[in-house]
Amino acid sequence: xxxxxxxxxxxxxxxxxxxxxxxxxxxxxxxxxxxxxxxxxxxxxxxxxxxxxxxxxxxxxxxxxxxxxxxxxxxxxxxxxxxxxxxxxxxxxxxxxxxxxxxxxxxxxxxxxxxxxxxxxxxxxxxxxxxxxxxxxxxxxxxxxxxxxxxxxxxxxxxxxxxxxxxxxxxxxxxxxxxxxxxxxxxxxxxxxxxxxxxxxxxxxxxxxxxxxxxxxxxxxxxxxxxxxxxxxxxxxxxxxxxxxxxxxx
Amino acid sequence: xxxxxxxxxxxxxxxxxxxxxxxxxxxxxxxxxxxxxxxxxxxxxxxxxxxxxxxxxxxxxxxxxxxxxxxxxxxxxxxxxxxxxxxxxxxxxxxxxxxxxxxxxxxxxxxxxxxxxxxxxxxxxxxxxxxxxxxxxxxxxxxxxxxxxxxxxxxxxxxxxxxxxxxxxxxxxxxxxxxxxxxxxxxxxxxxxxxxxxxxxxxxxxxxxxxxxxxxxxxxxxxxxxxxxxxxxxxxxxxxxxxxxxxxxxxxxxxxxxxxxxxxxxxxxxxxxxxxxxxxxxxxxxxxxxxxxxxxxxxxxxxxxxxxxxxxxxxxxxxxxxxxxxxxxxxxxxxxxxxxxxxxxxxxxxxxxxxxxxxxxxxxxxxxxxxxxxxxxxxxxxxxxxxxxxxxxxxxxxxxxxxxxxxxxxxxxxxxxxxxxxxxxxxxxxxxxxxxxxxx
Numbered sequence: 082x083x084x085x086x087x088x089x090x091x092x093x094x095x096x097x098x099x100x101x102x103x104x105x106x107x108x109x110x111x112x113x114x115x116x117x118x119x120x121x122x123x124x125x126x127x128x129x130x131x132x133x134x135x136x137x138x139x140x141x142x143x144x145x146x147x148x149x150x151x152x153x154x155x156x157x158x159x160x161x162x163x164x165x166x167x168x169x170x171x172x173x174x175x176x177x178x179x180x181x182x183x184x185x186x187x188x189x190x191x192x193x194x195x196x197x198x199x200x201x202x203x204x205x206x207x208x209x210x211x212x213x214x215x216x217x218x219x220x221x222x223x224x225x226x227x228x229x230x231x232x233x234x235x236x237x238x239x240x241x242x243x244x245x246x247x248x249x250x251x252x253x254x255x256x257x258x259x260x261x262x263x264x265x266x267x268x269x270x271x272x273x274x275x276x277x278x279x280x281x282x283x284x285x286x287x288x289x290x291x292x293x294x295x296x297x298x299x300x301x302x303x304x305x306x307x308x309x310x311x312x313x314x315x316x317x318x319x320x321x322x323x324x325x326x327x328x329x330x331x
Numbered sequence: 332x333x334x335x336x337x338x339x340x341x342x343x344x345x346x347x348x349x350x351x352x353x354x355x356x357x358x359x360x361x362x363x364x365x366x367x368x369x370x371x372x373x374x375x376x377x378x379x380x381x382x383x384x385x386x387x388x389x390x391x392x393x394x395x396x397x398x399x400x401x402x403x404x405x406x407x408x409x410x411x412x413x414x415x416x417x418x419x420x421x422x423x424x425x426x427x428x429x430x431x432x433x434x435x436x437x438x439x440x441x442x443x444x445x446x447x448x449x450x451x452x453x454x455x456x457x458x459x460x461x462x463x464x465x466x467x468x469x470x471x472x473x474x475x476x477x478x479x480x481x482x483x484x485x486x487x488x489x490x491x492x493x494x495x496x497x498x499x500x501x502x503x504x505x506x507x508x509x510x511x512x513x514x515x516x517x518x519x520x521x522x523x524x525x526x527x528x529x530x531x532x533x534x535x536x537x538x539x540x541x542x543x544x545x546x547x548x549x550x551x552x553x554x555x556x557x558x559x560x561x562x563x564x565x566x567x568x569x570x571x572x573x574x575x576x577x578x579x580x581x582x583x584x585x586x587x588x589x590x591x592x593x594x595x596x597x598x599x600x601x602x603x604x605x606x607x608x609x610x611x612x613x614x615x616x617x618x619x620x621x622x623x624x625x626x627x628x629x630x631x632x633x634x635x636x637x638x639x640x641x642x643x644x645x646x647x648x649x650x651x652x653x654x655x656x657x658x659x660x661x662x663x664x665x666x667x668x669x670x671x672x673x674x675x676x677x678x679x680x681x682x683x684x685x686x687x688x689x690x691x692x693x694x695x696x697x698x699x700x701x702x703x704x705x706x707x708x709x710x711x712x713x714x715x716x717x718x719x720x721x722x723x724x725x726x727x728x729x730x731x732x733x734x735x736x737x738x739x740x741x742x743x744x745x746x747x748x749x750x751x752x753x754x755x756x757x758x759x760x761x762x763x764x765x766x767x768x769x770x771x
Contacts (some may be wrong), residue, residue, distance in 0.1 A: 093537060095424045098469065099691030102722070109722045144474045150543070214684060215470050237470050278688045283718050314721060314732065318714030321734075 084117040085296050088130055090140035090178070091151050092122045098237070100141025100175045102280030107137070107288050114308050116297070125154045132158065132165040136296040142176030142278065152181060152194050159197050166199055167301055171292055172272045175281065179206045179266065179274040180240055189239075200267055200274065204240040207260075213239045218255030218277060220265050221324050224291045233284045233322050234277030238264075242276075249275045252327045271295065284322070286315050332667060333372045336365045344425055348551040358424050359417030370416070370594050372431045373423050379454060380439045380732045383447050383482075384462030386473075390635050391462060391604040392441035395611055398625035402617045403434035414443045416450055432707040437615075444547060445480050448485035458492035458614060460607050465554060466535060466692070467653040468684030471632040475501065475535050483508045490518065494610045496603060497571055498556050500546055501536040506569065516572035516614070517557075518606045523578040523599050525666055526557065532658040535694040539566050552599050553662060554655045558589045572615065575606045580666065590619060593627040596636045597666075600659045636663075641769050646750040648766065651757045652683065654692035660753045661694060665701040667749075668720040673703055674743050675720075676736065676762045679708040683756045687715050691770075693721035704748060708732045709739035710758045740765045 089104060108118040123130045132138060143151070162182070166172060172182070180186050184203040189210055196203070207213075208250040220232040232250055241259035248258070249266025257265035258276075266275035273288070275281065282289040290307050297305045347357065362369045366425050378626035381579035382392045389412040396408040409422040419440055427433050442450055447459070455461045461482070464475050479501055486493065486508035496502045497517030506515040527550065534555025539546055544563040551557035577586045580597040587609055594605060605626060612622050631637070646745065651657035664671065679685050698706070698720070706725060710714045713732040721727040740762075743750060753761040 096533070097466070099688040102688070102691035102719075105691070106723050144476060146474075146476055150538075199544045220677075235470075235688060237686060240353075278686065280688060280691055283691070283722070285714070311727060314717040314727070314730075317732070318718060319710075321714060 085136045086119045087137040088135040088288040089122040090126050093124050095141040095143040095152050097143050098278040100280050103282045106282040132161045133168050137171045139173045140178030148177045162199050169271050174274040202244040204242045204244050214256035219253040220250030222250035230287050234279040234281050236276045238276050286312050334429050340424050359420030367631045372430050377435050378457035380458045381443045382460045383444050385467045387462045387604045388441035394608045394629050394750050395439045397629050399437050400679050401625035402621035406437050407435040410437045414441045425734040455465045456491050460494040461502045463499050465655040470499045470686040471684050495676040500559050504540045516575045518610045519571050520575040520602050522550050526552050531614050532694045533654050541566050573610045595630040634763045644747050650751040651753045652756040654689050657693040664751050670702045671749040674707045674752045675716050676758040677712045678758040679712050680757045687712050695720050698725050706730045707739050707743050736765050751758050
């Protein structure tokens, strides 16, 4: 039986927007296909994990307070994270975690929280605390070179991210990395870093399957053709949302 | 000038009534336009009691009013739940004389969590009850911590009675906001049969607000509500004013200080609300006999744990506008041994919060094991909730998403199995009416 191992970072702190649902979706889609899915977690006070021994590292968004507490803890693993990314471990980073893996986060008062510097982008809070990019968002994403797909989610962030050299997607509806940006997130073959909640994978089974396929091919060195699943609800959900959002724009 | 405004506002109220409209916030909105300081116009000579929380405001405020009325007092209250500044203003305008005099023995308000400082800057507050703080519509309200800090700042100079849930670490911390206030009262509920050792549903405030140490729990009742304490600074160890013991949900009874109270509903979270009400009643020396009588009769019947029968099929309707609201509703479903079917109505209108990610914070585990045989989903986001339930392990063949509410209700009553209906904010009343409409 094939197996995929997921490391969930700070589950008790980065858990504000239901992002854990991404792991539930991955697990569901693997188990339906007879693939075992093991989820381990790491939080402050736990023994240091061997990041490179995992297939997927996942982290979500949290409250400001929690995020500043854990940023310090996370920094001690700077080098290990870089190595794991280079080795091809898949990183799925949502919202706060997306920011933390960049160069730095500059707060409203000008205070700088240093990032892991694994990726080249950086984030700056907007001066007005009340101004946030909030709302449904639709992206056009090309996961592989083939036909692009639409990705649906919900963004809710005050931070404005700049310098994402290879964005996750082109914004069709919503803001993106900063107010009125045309780009969203950061992407390379084994990294999806994005502001999209929803949770991201719940409405975008293609993205979930891309991650699963990537992990299996990397781990077992063979071409994987994933068995199709019953995605009626997902398809209807996407139809309804795309109709509503992309139509309302015109 | 204010007298002229009052005449005008009261006339508008009469006109609204003629057209069968409740008014809600409208009168207050107009009043604020005419005079932004209108709240200061009223002459209040009786105690003002306010209830605030994320969940349970309407039920608790109504229960306070009902108990005081049972004891023979004249009460003015925003019973319908218009709990922002404009709603409170509307209530006062409707009940005041043209010169702003208010004839009542008590005024009780439910107040939106974020409006407490604004409203009670002007109106004298005698007792404030704080029930709980949970994550709630993050895209509208922001993080819970911001709300708590705002409340804390307001309480720094507050000297009145402060009735706090001693089992919610986010609420109990407010008791330290003003060290000079000697009128802080904590209530608590003893461990009930379905309490757990670990956190079963999503919760807030895992760390001590004073020293940032991880809090320790003897048990969790639901979400982060339970017996907690800080191993380092001993936050959580304070004298308890009222404690509910011997919680019997099936029999619908609990005890406080050896007296048994019968109630109309059977949920752990409502027991907390009753103990809050009881604490307030004791502060005003209301007769125990009147409290016992009021509690045994009180039922809100507006979709908050409302029990109805549709062509012989027992149906329970409950509002759930955030993860904890939904989680406590599902606790009821799981604690019920009978077979049942579920209708979940999820809207994403502005008042609901446009982000539906929160449904992933609802614990839908093991529904089939708890004899849920079928699930219907509806609202503006029927598929999101269907995906959520499917991913939690419920057989997708037994999940029926419906885009039309009428169609969903029709589908629901195809069988005679007991029904549980959970609906979020703007979905609640349309759902309730669609179901009551079936009664014919």
